[in-house]
Amino acid sequence: MNEATDLVRRAREWLAADPDPHTRAELAELLDQGDMTALTDRFGSKLEFGTAGLRGELGPGPNRMNRVTVMRAAAGLARVLKPGDLVVVGYDARHNSDVFARDTAAVLTGAGLRVALMARHWPTPVLAYAVLHLGAAAGVMVTASHNPPRDNGYKVYWGDGAQIVPPLDTMISQAINGVGRVDALPLGDDWATLSAADIVEPYLAAVLGLPLGAARELAVVYTPMHGVGGETLVEAMTRAGFAPPAVVAEQFEPDPAFPTVAFPNPEEPGAMDLALALAAKNGADLILANDPDADRCAAGVPTGDGDYRMLSGDEVGGLLAEHVLRHTSGGDRLVACSIVSSSLLSKIAARYGVHYADTLTGFKWIVKAGTGDERLVFGYEEALGYSVGSDGGLPVRDKDGIGAALTIAGMAALARREGRTLLDLLDDQAREYGLHATGQLSVRVSDLSLITEAMARLRATPPAELGGRAVESAEDLSLGAGGLPPTDGLRYRLAGGARVIVRPSGTEPKLKCYLEVVVPVAGPVAEARTRAAHDLAALRTDLSAALGL
Structure with a gap:
C-alpha cells in the first residue's frame, strides 16, 4: 500500500x-x-x-x-x-x-x-x-x-x-x-x-485572603481580552473593596472570534490599544488585563506625561515579590521563578532572608519548587504568569490572573496613598538591587528543522562574545545544568551579570531568546535605563547574527 x-x-x-x-x-x-x-x-x-x-x-x-x-x-x-x-x-x-x-x-x-x-x-x-x-x-x-x-x-x-x-x-x-x-x-x-456556589465562591474567598494591603482608592481600567475573566475579576475587585473598574466594553463579553485584536495576548502589539485609550480618557491610575482564560495578568501605568505604558512581566514579578514578602512572615518562605525570568528575584529573596529557587519554564515546575520543607508564597514567569500567596502559601497551584490582578491593584493603591506610582517602586528597586532590564528575541519559522539546525550550530560553536560582553560560560540545559531536569535550551552567562537563554518554544514554531543586563545605578535611574536599552539592543543584534535564521 x-x-x-x-x-x-x-x-x-x-x-x-x-x-x-x-x-x-x-x-x-x-x-x-x-x-x-x-x-x-x-x-x-x-x-x-x-x-x-x-x-x-x-x-x-x-x-x-x-x-x-x-x-x-x-x-x-x-x-x-x-x-x-x-x-x-x-x-x-x-x-x-x-x-x-x-x-x-x-x-x-x-x-x-x-x-x-x-x-x-x-x-x-x-x-x-x-x-x-x-x-x-x-x-x-x-x-x-x-x-x-x-x-x-x-x-x-x-x-x-x-x-x-x-x-x-x-x-x-x-x-x-x-x-x-x-x-x-x-x-x-x-x-x-x-455551580458558582460550588467553586467560584470558595475561589473568591481564597483570593480575597491574599496580601492586598489596606488601601483601596484607585481608578482602574480593565479588559478580559474577549475571554472568560471579566465577571470573576470585577466581582473580586468589588468584594475586596475597590471601586468597580472601568471595563473595555468592546472586549468584555466572551467572544471566540476575538474581533478587536489580531492576537488575543496582552503582550502582542496592538492588543492593549483600547485599554490604553480608555485609561487616557479616564485618567486611570492602573490598567489591568487578563488573557482569554484569565491565568495571565498584564499591568499598565501612567508615565506622568499623559501617556501610559505596559509593564513587562519581569517588572511586575519583581514588584509583586517584594510586596508579598513585606506582607508575609516566616523563615520557611520560598519564592520561585522560571530560569528565563529575571535574576532580580534571587536578590530580593536574599534581602528578605527567604528561600529562592529557579525552575524550568512553566508553572507546573514553579509550584513544585523547593525541598518540601519550604512554603511557596510567590512564583512567577516572565510571560505574565503569577501565583501570589499569603502566610498560608498558594491558594492556586498554577498561574492566576485574577489573584495577581487583585494584588497588583492593592500594591498600586498603597503607592497612590503615599503619593507614588508603581514606576516609583521600580526606581526604588533599581537603586537597591541594580537595574535588571530584560528583553526578548523571537524568531518564528515555517520549518521546525531550522530551529533544530540553529540549536545544533550554537552547541557546536558557542559565541565568544555577545553585545560587546565576553561569554563567561555556556551551559547546555539538555544535560540538566544546575540540577534542573533536562530541557532543550542553552544558557550563556556574560560579563557584568548579563545573561542569554535560547530555547525552542513549547507551543509555537518559534526560537525564543531571553536577554538580561544588569546596570548599576549611581546617578539618575533614567540614565541607567537608557544604557540598559542600548545594551539589550546590542545583545539582540549579535545574537540574531549568531542564530543564522
Whole structure:
C-alpha cells in the first residue's frame, strides 16, 4: 500500500468514527477533492500529548483539535486513573470548548470515573483551585489560553492542583495510543454539575485572603481580552473593596472570534490599544488585563506625561515579590521563578532572608519548587504568569490572573496613598538591587528543522562574545545544568551579570531568546535605563547574527 492510499484509508476510518457533523463534512469534502496536501497536513502527523497537554488548530484529523482527539485524550486519562476517582472538568469560551468538555465528561463517566463538570465557562485558575478544593484526583481544562481564534487545547491537572509533569505525561500519552475507535467507547451521562456556589465562591474567598494591603482608592481600567475573566475579576475587585473598574466594553463579553485584536495576548502589539485609550480618557491610575482564560495578568501605568505604558512581566514579578514578602512572615518562605525570568528575584529573596529557587519554564515546575520543607508564597514567569500567596502559601497551584490582578491593584493603591506610582517602586528597586532590564528575541519559522539546525550550530560553536560582553560560560540545559531536569535550551552567562537563554518554544514554531543586563545605578535611574536599552539592543543584534535564521 503506497503512502497516498494509506493516508486516504486512515482519513476514511476517521470519517466513519467522527461524531461531529462539521468536521465530517470538512473531511468528506477534502476526500472528494482528493486534496492530498490538506490530508497530509491533518493525517501525516498528530498532536502529541505532553506536559502542556494538547493544543492545536481546530479541524478533522489527528493533527487537529476535534472531538475525536479530545475523546481519545479523555479515554487515555481514564486508563491512568482508578475507577471511582473524581475528575473536575472546566472550559473557556473558545469554539467547541463546551462540546469538548461534555465529551470529556461522557468518556470519563463511561469509564467508571466520577466527574464534576463546570456549569459554564470560568477562568482556568478557578479550575485549578477546584481540583484541590474538591479533593479531585485530576482536572481537565479545555482552553488554548492566548492562542489564535482557530485553536483550542486541553490541559490536565493532577491531584496536587498543578499541571502534570513527567512521567505522567508519558503515561497518559501511551494510554492514548492504545485507545481504539471512539465510536466504540462507553459513554456516561451521570456527571455532577458544578455551580458558582460550588467553586467560584470558595475561589473568591481564597483570593480575597491574599496580601492586598489596606488601601483601596484607585481608578482602574480593565479588559478580559474577549475571554472568560471579566465577571470573576470585577466581582473580586468589588468584594475586596475597590471601586468597580472601568471595563473595555468592546472586549468584555466572551467572544471566540476575538474581533478587536489580531492576537488575543496582552503582550502582542496592538492588543492593549483600547485599554490604553480608555485609561487616557479616564485618567486611570492602573490598567489591568487578563488573557482569554484569565491565568495571565498584564499591568499598565501612567508615565506622568499623559501617556501610559505596559509593564513587562519581569517588572511586575519583581514588584509583586517584594510586596508579598513585606506582607508575609516566616523563615520557611520560598519564592520561585522560571530560569528565563529575571535574576532580580534571587536578590530580593536574599534581602528578605527567604528561600529562592529557579525552575524550568512553566508553572507546573514553579509550584513544585523547593525541598518540601519550604512554603511557596510567590512564583512567577516572565510571560505574565503569577501565583501570589499569603502566610498560608498558594491558594492556586498554577498561574492566576485574577489573584495577581487583585494584588497588583492593592500594591498600586498603597503607592497612590503615599503619593507614588508603581514606576516609583521600580526606581526604588533599581537603586537597591541594580537595574535588571530584560528583553526578548523571537524568531518564528515555517520549518521546525531550522530551529533544530540553529540549536545544533550554537552547541557546536558557542559565541565568544555577545553585545560587546565576553561569554563567561555556556551551559547546555539538555544535560540538566544546575540540577534542573533536562530541557532543550542553552544558557550563556556574560560579563557584568548579563545573561542569554535560547530555547525552542513549547507551543509555537518559534526560537525564543531571553536577554538580561544588569546596570548599576549611581546617578539618575533614567540614565541607567537608557544604557540598559542600548545594551539589550546590542545583545539582540549579535545574537540574531549568531542564530543564522
